[in-house]
Amino acid sequence: MTDRNIHPTPKPDVPRVAPGSDDHWLSRPATVRAAWRVLGVVLGLLVLAQFLVPVKGHFPLENTFAFGAWFGFLACLAMVLAARVLGWWLKKPESYYGEADTPIDAGPGGGDAGPEAGGDDRA
Amino acid sequence: MQAPVAATPVRKPGAMTVPDFLPPGLVLLAGAVLVALTRGGLRNVVVLGTPLVALWLTWQVPDGVVATATYLDYTVQWVEGSAVRRLFATIFCIMSFVGGLYAFRTARGHELAAAFAYAAGAVGVCFAGDLITLFLFWELMAIFSTVIVFCGGTERSRAAGIRYAVIHLLGGVILKVGIESIMVTTGSIEIRALQAQDFGTWMVLLGILVNAAAPPLSAWLADAYPESSPTGSVFLSAFTTKTAVLALILLFPGESVLIGVGLWMVFYGIIYALLENDARRILAYSIVNQVGFMVTAVGIGTETALNGAAAHAFAHIIYKALLFMSAGVVVYRTGLNRCSDLGGLFRTMPLTCACGIIGALAISSFPLTSGFTTKTLISEGAAAQGMAAVYYLLAAASAGVFLHAGIKFPWFVFFQKDSGLRPKDAPWNMGLAMMIFAAACIGLGVYPDPLYALLPYPEDADFYKPGKVLFYLQLLLFSGLAFFLLLPLMKRTETISLDVDWLWRRALPLAWSWAQSSLDAIRDKAVADLHDAKVKLSAWFATHWGGDGFFARSWPISATALWIAALLAAYVLVYFL
Structure with missing residues (x-):
């Protein structure tokens, strides 16, 4: 199958569970909501901190209020949008060049691990 | 010195x-x-x-x-x-x-x-x-x-x-x-x-x-x-x-063409890393991005900028190797490279995840990491020369680094959705190697003086001033906000991104196969034409020289005798006249 050749499959011995089957506290919606709130508070404090800590810029634009905040945000917005637009033109399916990911020499340990690969079981 | x-x-x-x-x-x-x-x-x-x-x-x-x-x-x-x-x-x-x-x-x-x-x-x-x-x-x-x-x-x-x-x-x-x-x-x-x-x-x-x-x-x-x-x-x-x-x-210290080349590399790395789905390829693009900072610094060419290039190369090797080690453990344990196949690995790979995050913070020049104490030298070098455009572009790029490597790499590999994969954490030797480099990332960020002492020119910069730290925290954390708000625009797609190598990976083979098929067509046409000519020639010979052809036709002997007699008579007449 082409897909199998283009995309490496997981090593057979990787333990797997049904996605989301264990209820880790970090992935709970309540934690995510709390993380957003903490981020909001931290960002707000960072902007307010400028009333206490003067940021001395090298150039005039830098001396505008909360320069780092708005400049960082807008720069990222511009770069994400630029990547998005270029992506329409540059992105192609993974099989575009038709090269497979299959090991050439199926020795012990497969393509990326040598005969000593078994050694890590001791870890 | x-x-x-x-x-x-x-x-x-x-x-x-x-x-x-x-x-x-x-x-x-x-x-x-x-x-x-x-x-x-x-x-x-x-x-x-x-x-x-x-x-x-x-x-x-x-x-x-x-x-x-x-x-x-x-x-x-x-x-x-x-x-x-x-x-x-x-x-x-x-x-x-x-x-x-x-x-x-x-x-x-x-x-x-x-x-x-x-x-x-x-x-x-x-x-x-x-x-x-x-x-x-x-x-x-x-x-x-x-x-x-x-x-x-x-x-x-x-x-x-x-x-x-x-x-x-x-x-x-x-x-x-x-x-x-x-x-x-x-x-x-x-x-x-x-x-x-x-x-x-x-x-x-x-x-x-x-x-x-x-x-x-x-x-x-x-x-x-x-x-x-x-x-x-x-x-x-x-x-x-x-x-x-x-x-x-x-x-080539101070070769001004390097400033433009370096800035191009900086943004090339960011844009391509944003488009990329392969975890290690994201890191590879970010090498180009980081080397772009160093090339720009060499182009600026002042003592501070050259110190910045050298110090940043030193710090970069450590945190980039740390990031590749972290990604390498994931590939080694799962056999998977693509962000779209990974996610949720923090559950069973806490050490690899923590080391990856430290490397990601260092590459983003987060205060208290090695990137902050080295990359800032380059920005200061640009500012000291009054290069406002270069300075602002480097600041924008610093935000972009946090976007494409600082958050994107650890987020898509270790967090985002749960892939259901529960691989073991790193083997002891890989873990130890990562911990050494993670410690170096933080050590050089907290106490950069030993590195500064090795630089080619005397360096006594101290970037831990409240205003400077506040500026970088604002820049980076609002980039983080942009990342999470714009996440729907950065949905992972199972794609690759075309680059200049398209010319020799696609265009050249296409041109070659087009030339080959054109030559084949010309050859086939020539062979077909020759075959037609041969058939026509054979038919012509058959018409004129074949069994029923004009030249093969049997003539009555009387006509021949009559013609010979006529010719002889004509000859005799001509001879006697």
Whole structure:
């Protein structure tokens, strides 16, 4: 199958569970909501901190209020949008060049691990 | 302090001088041979011991030329020391040790041997006192780094390795043409500050820029590095581009064209990393991005900027190797590269995840990490020269680094959705290697003075001023906000991104097959036409000379006799008249 050749499959011995089957506290919606709130508070404090800590810029634009905040945000917005637009033109399916990911020499340990690969079981 | 360039006369045959210590590059090369010849515990001792010996020897190299030899009528200076040379050799030796620790239990012997020969080339370039020596070690790196790419062991790694070798051999030829031109026009092979102003110097600059992954040939890096093995990509991330940065510091400080080249690389790396789905390819693009900062710094060319380039290269090797180690453990444990297949790995890989996050914070120049104390030198260098546009672009790029590497890499690999994968964490040696480099990232961020002491020019910068820290925290954390708000625009797609290498991976084969099919069509048409002509000729012969043809027709004898009689009568008449 082409897909199998283009995309490496997981090593057979990787333990797997049904996605989301264990209820880790970090992935709970309540934690995510709390993380957003903490981020909001931290960002707000960072902007307010400028009333206490003067940021001395090298150039005039830098001396505008909360320069780092708005400049960082807008720069990222511009770069994400630029990547998005270029992506329409540059992105192609993974099989575009038709090269497979299959090991050439199926020795012990497969393509990326040598005969000593078994050694890590001791870890 | 940078040692003054020794004015050793060239083109004068002289006796070979040897230093009273072993050159560290040769020690690593001998280590590579031993790694190839030994097995088991002895090989492990060689892998872990050789870089430490080379590191100690690096610090025995004094300033100035310490070893010369006569080659083709030239006095080549095969070992020359200076602060910046020792700085780069130091980090290359440290990288070899920690990389060896990371790899020695899983990498194949020939991959480890190639990695050490590759490191030997890099250290050899560091101490090369002249262009001939530099070229020899440059090619040593090209050959053995290609072997490491091949060690990926897949069809794709073989194809990528061939493309990698072609680009580097091409870069080597360009460099060699430049060196020969400089030798012919100036008679000097010394490594000294040049300006790109004639054919030879331009060729040397272009040859070096090929190894720095500068445009238009940046694609080789992201093409080849992620196709190598999980251990191979750790070594590959360290040497080639950083020796190119050292060569630029030594040969082209203050070359203004490098500012534009560097800024292009900075944004190229960000945009392509944002488009990318392969975890290690994201990191590969971010190498181009980070080397762009260093190239820009060399272009600015002031003492602060050159210190920034050298310090940033030192810090970059550590955090980039750490990031590749973290990604390498994931690939090693799961066999998966793509962000769209990964996610949620923090559950069972806490150490790898934590080390990946520390590397990601360091690459983003987060305060208290090595990126903050080194990359800021470059921005300050631009600001001190009044280069407002360069300064603002570098600030925007710093935000972009947090976006594409600082958050994107750990987020998509270790968090985002739960992939259901529950792999084991790193084996002890890989974990230990990551912890050493993670500690170095934080150590150099908290206390950068030991690194500053090694820089080529005196440096007493202190960036831990409240205003400066606040500015960077605002810049980075609002970039983080942008990342999470714009996440729907960065949904992972199972795609690759076209680059200039499309020309030789797609357009050239297409043109070749088009030319071939055109030639085939012409040949087929010619054969068909000839066949038609033959058929027509046969038919014509058949018509005229065949059984029923005009010339084969039987004529009555009486008519012939009558004609002969008429001719004879005519002849007789003509004769008697």
